[in-house]
Amino acid sequence: MSVDSFSSRGFPAGPVTLAVALVTAVFIALFLAGVGFGSTWMPLETVAHVLLGGGERAERLVVLQLRMPRVAAAALAGGAMAFAGYLLQRITRNELASPGVLGVVDGAALGVVLFMAIFSDEANALMVSVAWQPLAAAIGALAAITLVFILSGRQASSAIRLLLFGIAVAAVAKALTTIFMLVGPIYQASQAARWLAGAVNTINWSEVQLMAAVLTPTAIVAALAARHLPPADLDDVSSRSIGLNLPIYRVFIFFLAALLTAGAVAFAGGVAFIGLIAPHLARLLVGRARAAGILVSSMLGAIMLVGADLLVRVAFAPLEVPAGTVTAVIGAPYFLFLLMRKDKTNG
Amino acid sequence: MDERVASRIEVKNLTLGYGQDLVLDALDLPIPAGQITVLAGPNGCGKSTLLRAIRRLHAPQSGAVLLDGEDIARLKGKALGRRIGLLAQSPSAPLDMTVEELVRLGRYPHQAMLQPWSARDDVAVATAMAGTGVAHMAQRRIGSLSGGQLQRAWIAMVLAQESDVICLDEPVNHLDMAHQLDCLELVTRLNREEGRTIVLVLHDLNLAARYADQLVFVSGGKVRARGAPEVMMRADLIAEVFNVTAEIILDPVHQRPICIPHRRG
Secondary structure: OOOOOOOOOOOOHHHHHHHHHHHHHHHHHHHHHHHHOOOOOOOHHHHHHHHOOOOOHHHHHHHHHHHHHHHHHHHHHHHHHHHHHHHHHHHHOOOOOOOOOOOHHHHHHHHHHHHHHHHEOOOOOEOOOHHHHHHHHHHHHHHHHHHHHHHHHHHOOOHHHHHHHHHHHHHHHHHHHHHHHHHOOHHHHHHHHHHHOOOOOOOOHHHHHHHHHHHHHHHHHHHHHHHHHHHHOOOHHHHHHOOOOHHHHHHHHHHHHHHHHHHHHHHHOOOOOHHHHHHHHHHHHHOOOHHHHHHHHHHHHHHHHHHHHHHHHHHHOOOOOOHHHHHHHHHHHHHHHHHHOOOOOEO | OOOOOOEEEEEEEEEEEEOOEEEEEEEEEEEEOOOEEEEEOOOOOOHHHHHHHHOOOOOOOEEEEEEOOEEHHHOOHHHHHHHEEEEOOOOOOEOOOEHHHHHHHOOHHHOEOOEOOOHHHHHHHHHHHHHHOOHHHOOOEHHHOOHHHHHHHHHHHHHHOOOOEEEEEOOOOOOOHHHHHHHHHHHHHHHHHHOOEEEEEOOOHHHHHHHOOEEEEEEOOEEEEEEOHHHHOOHHHHHHHHOEEEEEEEOOOOOOEEEEEEEEO
16 A cells, blocks of 8 residues: 555645655754754864764764764654654544653653662662663553553543543652652762753763664554554544454554653653644644654654754753753643644544 | 345344443344345434444444354454445544545555555545545545535445445434435435445434335344334334334325324323
8 A cells, every 4th residue: 555545635745745855954954953063063064074974083073972872862752752642643533642641751751760760879870781771661651551541441532531641640650750759869860850851962872772773663663553543533433344443553553652752761851742742733734644744743853852952052051951841841832722722633 | 024035134142231231132133135224212222232233343242243144253354344334423533634535444444555555446435425426525624514515425435445234323313304315315325226235223213214124123122123114113013112102194205104203101
């Protein structure tokens, strides 16, 4: 089946292509700017020179070892969060759904904080490999979404119920996180607090590789599974009547969204609202087209986190403000705006 | 009803419920091929549940639904989707979905990973839209349609499935009189011209009597009686099933029995 044989019709191909091209251009520009800016500005030609294999030793160090991993991590985490948000908004048929609102972000964060508390020594170093961190995040994320599902019970198909229980589970996870940080050894608290707010400034290449290793296969499976999203757009009875095994498919999509979120949160922390806003903006840009929707959502998510990280470096230097603070400041009013809008998406 | 007509569907000893409450209680019902079967009964009698069980949207506690002699529990989801279509009681789709996108979803059970969208799918979609009169609004968004147009778009979606059996759950509920007739005439045409087996749940007994080949009264999770409308539309039977005292007269236009309820009980 061609990628969009179900969904792209009815929305002109021209604007979709244009939107994809535009978003790609913005992403590349921001990526380069993200590498160029820092405590010292590096001209773009120097950046390009280094990326192509040239440059002095110091320049290479700054670009390749200090800034690139940070920007790459922001792009990966933002993209993954946005993809997760796209999946959740489609499968719940509600534009207010997101990894944050459904408690997945805080669940993953709780998993990581517990992991840090249990496996750190007094020098603030992990006693086990950092490779276990995404697993801890995944366990937290899956526990949160499972809890939301179980609490919603028979009405798990009702988006509003899911959202309400998601918000409740998120609050509980947040409270537990706070408790663990207060009662846990004090030497971890400040590190964990910064990470929780969503910061990519300390990330190195091995962590980026780990992140890519977790996210890439998950994203591929999710992109393939997204083929069945159009029938799932219909109400439960109709989608099951045309042959979709909706109860199982729904659980599978939630599972994939939780894994994508966990992969992002494990390294970039509790970045707020990207999973909510990026898919929504993508829908404004490309309508119902599915492949383009996934692509544009993910790139917008990457743009938002790379941009937020760039902003905190430029605006707040030499303070290292977590990038998640910026996304939260922009995201929260947007969430309120969505809440106040009256229009329904399904009818 | 002619008992010699082969049954397309056999509901056998079907028991189904939520927890302790039985909705269907050892229910038996043959559904003849190429006929219109209408399920009627008081609120909460189990007729919608029965319709959904025929499409395997509810799993039975015991008993079975046989489709051409084969237990539907053994069929794969998409295979069943190609053979039985169902229009939900209050279907919903994203408001920004176009009519054509909706109708194309009817081809979902015909799709597979390695089976791309084909010319046959295009033909089925075009035929379904033409047959329901929505072809000219193919690019309109669902949210911009009137109730009658929306209902026809949904019927087109079910038609695009090209299933021999079509179930419709109270398809005329929210429609005005003109659109009720439109809808049921359309269903009748599908039956008479294309030989499709139709199963309808209808609340309005007079519409039921007018369009049914086989009229089925469901009450208390069982089939209370079934037969041709002429046989079924009896004051004593209606009093027993619907708990109303009614007068039955012959509709002078269609020569079908109609029921004039005059009081409860």
